[in-house]
Amino acid sequence: MRTVLAYSSARILLLVASLGLLYLAGARGLMLLVLAVVVSALASYVLLSKQRDVMSGLVSRRLTKAGAKAAELRDRLNEGAAAEDADDDAEEPVQR
Numbered sequence: 001m002r003t004v005l006a007y008s009s010a011r012i013l014l015l016v017a018s019l020g021l022l023y024l025a026g027a028r029g030l031m032l033l034v035l036a037v038v039v040s041a042l043a044s045y046v047l048l049s050k051q052r053d054v055m056s057g058l059v060s061r062r063l064t065k066a067g068a069k070a071a072e073l074r075d076r077l078n079e080g081a082a083a084e085d086a087d088d089d090a091e092e093p094v095q096r
Contacts, residue, residue, distance in 0.1 A: 003058050007051045014047070015040040 018036040027035055044052075 003051070003055050007048065007055045010048055010051065011040070011044050014043050018043070 015036060018040040019032065022032055022035050022039065
C-alpha cells in the first residue's frame with residue numbers, strides 16, 4: 001500500500017510542479033491544464049519508471065493471491081453443494 005501511495009504522491013507532485021512552471025511560462029486557462037497533464041505524464045513515464053514497475057509487480061501479486069483465494073472458495077462451495085445434493089439424493093422420498 002505504501003508503494004502505491006508513494007507513486008501516486010509523486011505523480012501529483014509532478015502535476016503540481018508542471019502547473020507551476022507552465023504558469024510562470026505564461027500558460028493560462030484550459031491550455032495550462034492540458035499542457036500540465038501532458039508534461040507531467042511524460043515526466044512520470046521517464047522519471048517514475050522504476051516505481052511504476054515495483055507498484056505493478058505488487059498489484060499483480062495481490063491480484064494473483066485474490067484469484068487463488070476466490071478459486072479456493074469456489075471449490076469449497078462446489079464441494080459443499082455436491083455433498084448437500086448427495087445427502088438429498090440419499091434420503092428416501094416422503095410419501096403423502
